Amino acid sequence: MIITIALLLRVGGTGHPQPALALQFVSSMHIAEGYGHSGDGCIIAEAALKTDPVVSKVWFDAPGNRLAQRNIGLSRVDPHPNLTAIGRYDEAPPMEIDVNIVSGALECAMETLPPSYCANGSKVCPPVFGTFGTFLTPFTSVLGMYYWNTSMVASAPTNEVWQHTSVTPTKMSNGSIIDVTRNYTYTVGKTMANDDAATQRPLLRFQWTQSIPMEPALPVHRDCFIFDYTTDYVAGAIDGKFFEAPRGITCSHRERSP
Numbered sequence: 001m002i003i004t005i006a007l008l009l010r011v012g013g014t015g016h017p018q019p020a021l022a023l024q025f026v027s028s029m030h031i032a033e034g035y036g037h038s039g040d041g042c043i044i045a046e047a048a049l050k051t052d053p054v055v056s057k058v059w060f061d062a063p064g065n066r067l068a069q070r071n072i073g074l075s076r077v078d079p080h081p082n083l084t085a086i087g088r089y090d091e092a093p094p095m096e097i098d099v100n101i102v103s104g105a106l107e108c109a110m111e112t113l114p115p116s117y118c119a120n121g122s123k124v125c126p127p128v129f130g131t132f133g134t135f136l137t138p139f140t141s142v143l144g145m146y147y148w149n150t151s152m153v154a155s156a157p158t159n160e161v162w163q164h165t166s167v168t169p170t171k172m173s174n175g176s177i178i179d180v181t182r183n184y185t186y187t188v189g190k191t192m193a194n195d196d197a198a199t200q201r202p203l204l205r206f207q208w209t210q211s212i213p214m215e216p217a218l219p220v221h222r223d224c225f226i227f228d229y230t231t232d233y234v235a236g237a238i239d240g241k242f243f244e245a246p247r248g249i250t251c252s253h254r255e256r257s258p
Helices: 041-051 138-143
Strands: 024-034 054-063 066-070 086-087 095-102 105-112 150-155 158-173 177-189 203-214 220-230
Touching: 024 041, 086 203, 138 203
Parallel strands: none
Antiparallel strands: 024 054, 024 220, 054 066, 066 086, 086 095, 095 105, 150 158, 158 177, 177 203, 203 220
């Protein structure tokens, strides 16, 4: 089963002020997290990103509604390092193809993809690849939901930082209501992603934080999650073989568990 984890449309004709980002790319994503109960979550996550990140390689093709991914469970030590999970949302019905090497032998299995989450949180909607604003889809699990809601907060010679902040009154387990602040931050490169997409830029990093004021008068509890795309990043059209079953191999068909 593909684990969607926690890019983007072209600016031209969209009416959005944000830079257009590359929608086709390959990356060995480096992912780190930190939680406020252990200190400042962002300090913890930044340290983990340097010394002990989760690594998950992705072949991301939003125009083609296709995604291939390794280490789909986002483990620090991948228990299935030879497994590639492929999501073909362009098929009817949408299909998952799992390609693995077991004891030196190539194996392949196929099954239909499960329903997607609906906007109301129920998981009964048809499986879709998604785009910005869609809830818990492959697209937003890699790139986040809120890029079109961001405003630029910083600019450097090589990148820009765009951020969206939301404050939501939230009922806690003790019945109190507190304001939970969430920041969604995108670091966008200023160089073009590739020669074929002269108006598209690379997304270098996506980070989101959740800040909860503690009571009484304790420091803010901040959780932090970082996705860094810069390792092995290549933008542009991806060879279709990365989204197909290996030639000469017959894939078994699995029945998806309810």
